[in-house]
Amino acid sequence: MHLAEQVVHLPSARVIARRTTATLIESTIIPLALFYAVLATAGTRCGIIAGLSWSYAAVLRRIVSGRSVPGMLILATMLVTARAAIAFATGSAFVYFLQPTLGTFVIAGLFLLSVPMGRPIVAKLADDFCPLPESMRTHPHVERFFLRLSVLWGFVHLINATVTLWLLFHERIGTFLVVKSIGSMALTCLAALGSFVWFRVSMRRGGLVLRWSLG
Numbered sequence: 529m530h531l532a533e534q535v536v537h538l539p540s541a542r543v544i545a546r547r548t549t550a551t552l553i554e555s556t557i558i559p560l561a562l563f564y565a566v567l568a569t570a571g572t573r574c575g576i577i578a579g580l581s582w583s584y585a586a587v588l589r590r591i592v593s594g595r596s597v598p599g600m601l602i603l604a605t606m607l608v609t610a611r612a613a614i615a616f617a618t619g620s621a622f623v624y625f626l627q628p629t630l631g632t633f634v635i636a637g638l639f640l641l642s643v644p645m646g647r648p649i650v651a652k653l654a655d656d657f658c659p660l661p662e663s664m665r666t667h668p669h670v671e672r673f674f675l676r677l678s679v680l681w682g683f684v685h686l687i688n689a690t691v692t693l694w695l696l697f698h699e700r701i702g703t704f705l706v707v708k709s710i711g712s713m714a715l716t717c718l719a720a721l722g723s724f725v726w727f728r729v730s731m732r733r734g735g736l737v738l739r740w741s742l743g
Contacts (some may be wrong), residue, residue, distance in 0.1 A: 538658060538738055548657045555601040559583050559608060564705070576612045598656040607631045625696060625704070632689035639682035646676035669734030677723060684719045688712055694742050 538544075557685035561578035573595040584604040590597045611627040642649045654660055664670055691711065694703050731738055 538660070544658045551598050551600055551656050554586050555583075555604040557599065559604070560690075562711075573616070576615055580608055580612050599653045600656050603635075608695045629689050629692045629696060632685050632692065636682050636685035636689060639678050639685060642676050643675050643682075646675075648674040650674045650678045650681060664736070667734070667736065669730070669736065673727070673734070677726070680723065680726075681719065684715065688715055 559582045562582055563575040563579035565575075566578040582599070586601060587605055588596055590601075607628065610631070631637055635701055639649050651665070651671075656675075660670075688711075692708050695708055695711075699707065728738065
């Protein structure tokens with residue numbers, strides 16, 4: 529039995545790549561780079577303030593200009609705020625580096641818990657990378673796919689947090705920062721690529737024909 533095909537028009541790969549790159553740079557890479565740069569010259573406290581200041585400035589800039597604030601930027605700002613508050617309260621650099629790992633465990637739990645609730649987090653974050661038509665969002669096959677993809681990303685974050693925690697307790701801070709940064713980025717990129725391939729294959733099986741814009 530063959531499913532009736534439904535054609536769905538999506539942005540071009542160039543637009544998606546540009547949107548994804550901009551979101552990641554704004555919410556993750558720049559505040560992290562600022563933290564490391566200031567950490568090396570002015571210490572941990574100033575590094576924390578630099579990264580936190582960028583995150584709040586990015587959110588404020590979007591609000592003032594009337595643009596929507598990406599879900600990833602909101603999540604990143606909330607996490608860095610919590611990290612900064614606890615780090616300043618304890619005065620411990622170790623605690624500051626431990627917090628994102630614990631936060632990753634929390635994010636993994638949120639991804640996994642969103643599945644039985646029927647409100648997959650992946651569906652909420654999708655527009656940060658590839659805006660989907662409302663008709664596609666409400667398609668039963670797409671809804672099931674988002675549930676499964678949320679499970680995948682839940683385990684990706686769980687693995688990331690577990691390995692990072694081991695590194696933090698067994699390696700020096702310098703080694704930890706290098707290995708953690710490279711390893712996390714590699715795992716995230718691999719999972720993102722796998723998600724994209726899975727998305728295309730799954731949509732085809734569900735009778736959804738994707739048409740990518742040439743613009």
